[in-house]
Amino acid sequence: MASIREVAKLAGVSPATVSRVMNGTAKVDDEKRERVLQAISDTGFVPNAVARSLFKKSARIIGLIIPSITNPFFTQMASAIEKAADEQGYRLIFCNTGTDLEKEKASLTMLESMNADGIILTTSHEEIESYVNQCKVPVIVTDRLFKENKDYNHVHCDHYTGGRLAMEHLLDCGCKKIVCVKGPQQISSAKARYDGYRDVCEEKQVQEYTIDCDYDFNEGLVMTEQLLNQYPDVDGIIACNDMVALSIYKILRKNNIEVPEQIQLIGFDGIYLSNLLTPELTTIAQPIEEIGRKAAELIIHKEENDMGEKEYIFKPALVVRQTTKKKGEGE
Amino acid sequence: MASIREVAKLAGVSPATVSRVMNGTAKVDDEKRERVLQAISDTGFVPNAVARSLFKKSARIIGLIIPSITNPFFTQMASAIEKAADEQGYRLIFCNTGTDLEKEKASLTMLESMNADGIILTTSHEEIESYVNQCKVPVIVTDRLFKENKDYNHVHCDHYTGGRLAMEHLLDCGCKKIVCVKGPQQISSAKARYDGYRDVCEEKQVQEYTIDCDYDFNEGLVMTEQLLNQYPDVDGIIACNDMVALSIYKILRKNNIEVPEQIQLIGFDGIYLSNLLTPELTTIAQPIEEIGRKAAELIIHKEENDMGEKEYIFKPALVVRQTTKKKGEGE
DNA sequence: AGCTAGTTTGAAACCGGTTTCAAAGAACGA
DNA sequence: TCGTTCTTTGAAACCGGTTTCAAACTAGCT
Secondary structure, three states: OOOHHHHHHHHOOOHHHHHHHHHOOOOOOHHHHHHHHHHHHHHOOOOOHHHHHHHHOOOOEEEEEEOOOOOHHHHHHHHHHHHHHHHOOOEEEEEEOOOOHHHHHHHHHHHHHOOOOEEEEOOOOHHHHHHHHHOOOOEEEEOOOOOOOOOOEEEEEOHHHHHHHHHHHHHHOOOOOEEEEEOOOOOHHHHHHHHHHHHHHHHOOOOOEEEEOOOOHHHHHHHHHHHHHHOOOOOEEEOOOHHHHHHHHHHHHHOOOOOOOOOEEEEEEOOOHHHHOOOOOEEEEOOHHHHHHHHHHHHHOOOOOOOOOOEEEEOOEEEOOOOOOOOOOOO | OOOHHHHHHHHOOOHHHHHHHHHOOOOOOHHHHHHHHHHHHHHOOOOOHHHHHHHHOOOOEEEEEEOOOOOHHHHHHHHHHHHHHHHOOOEEEEEEOOOOHHHHHHHHHHHHHOOOOEEEEOOOOHHHHHHHHHOOOOEEEEOOOOOOOOOOEEEEEOHHHHHHHHHHHHHHOOOOOEEEEEOOOOOHHHHHHHHHHHHHHHHOOOOOEEEEOOOOHHHHHHHHHHHHHHOOOOOEEEOOOHHHHHHHHHHHHHOOOOOOOOOEEEEEEOOOHHHHOOOOOEEEEOOHHHHHHHHHHHHHOOOOOOOOOOEEEEOOEEEOOOOOOOOOOOO
């Protein structure tokens, strides 16, 4: 409530001096400093962040544009971003897009007009590119690339290798007929994962079986029924992400199919949920927290980084748990 | 980038006129309006939100202070808040506290200095009260009350009735030895739930069995082992929330105990996860989205509301799914 | 003492919209 | 035609910190 001018008046100095005491931007006479500090504590003065950010052109804010706040993958990433941001006095603004392009655009301009210091964007639309280009605020693209070429700061995981790891693991486990539940192929991560699967199929001279599915739990329920119809003798399933893996598991159990005895199942992402369930899900884990932290750091330390079209790729890791098992091995 | 003064110069009018055209706050000559609109579109002018909020003393921001962004209960609530906020052009700022009192305080002052229009707070500390009182920004307390008396705007669920419903349901199902996994009793919701359980015990002349546990998955794992040791003949468990119920289920399965055949299990909250798992969890569901929406609306329409010490209580509902079953009934 | 160099300090401009207030212009009646 | 009232418009103040710039003061040297 109190303003810097009131504090200044009370301390018998100018607003400039109060500002200097608060920020340590210049030397202030000891006796005056004491009076200022006293006045600040007497009035309970808290500097107005809006006024400061108007002048500084920085609101110490990071914008996070993601498809959904309830999706565990994004909340885990968000949590890591929030942690890194909070440590440096930055705040997070959440923008839920539901993958709606118009909302993505609106969030971009809105965050820019709020003097955000940077934006972390997970998009599903190539068309967003021109808007990202116009944006004066640095944009870090995470998880999903929206361009084949590397003109932007990308932080993501090597999904292609992930796809290979998943397939190789199921083959290792002795599966003969492995179905890949492909995610939406316009999303780069889904496509790369499938590419990895397909390349292993080719290399190992194994027949490829696929089914299309959204990155969505409910969609997974429907597609699994269809999968079982289409491939009744399937013995291994690669889900496009962990949430879909959960829905697949649910339908398998509903059909009294034992996992991993009859069908083995592997997910993608390594969200914390994959570890909580019974049974625990075998999955290709991304270092979600590291991705989030890296993205936040790129913005927070943008002065040190040149912010020039870089790509940061993390390695996925196979995490073997309870939904896969080498055939012939006992408990 | 362009400022309102540049737009004004280009259109040959004053900044005031540009402002009036944008906001429709006063009549502007048709021909001038056209010139202004043209200049806006030529320059791609987007008004700076910070400058506006400095004058308006409103940043069209809602602060959300919660213990964790990854906890599904809070993300579901947050999602509903975000939706209601977005519809009215408000943005959400997330503050993760990890139940740390200092972080709660810091978030409160920070949000106030950002000219936030309101704050939605889920706290675990009574001590926060004096800070909430000092806050000029309206604070809505959700989920957990921090005072017995009702001096604040509270939006929450009738946890006491929830506790009763859970216990009555397990009795209905024929359970004889029902253990209540009590949540942290300094948190009002946990206490109310336990009170409900206890009162039903008294009324029905049933022996009360309890075990203490945090609202936390990992804690649940440990406490369940202890529970099985302490009450080997338990046949019904009331978990303090759904996440703890998941962990209880995990340990029960690890001990080869069938649910619901040997032990019946009921959770609390009705997070969407409770429905995704296999088996689906019987739970006492809160109307999480309604709670979030109500809290957001109280802030967005604060002018219409008198904002004077009101309490909004929602009713919980028993959702019977697969972890409970009336004894003696077949599939 | 007189002069220069260095330090502390406050007045005022600034950030970029918004709003007030009074002036200028339009419309209308006498 | 003149006066009155109503409308449109822009100059300037405002929101509340921050920073510049020059004045005032201190210290050090001749």
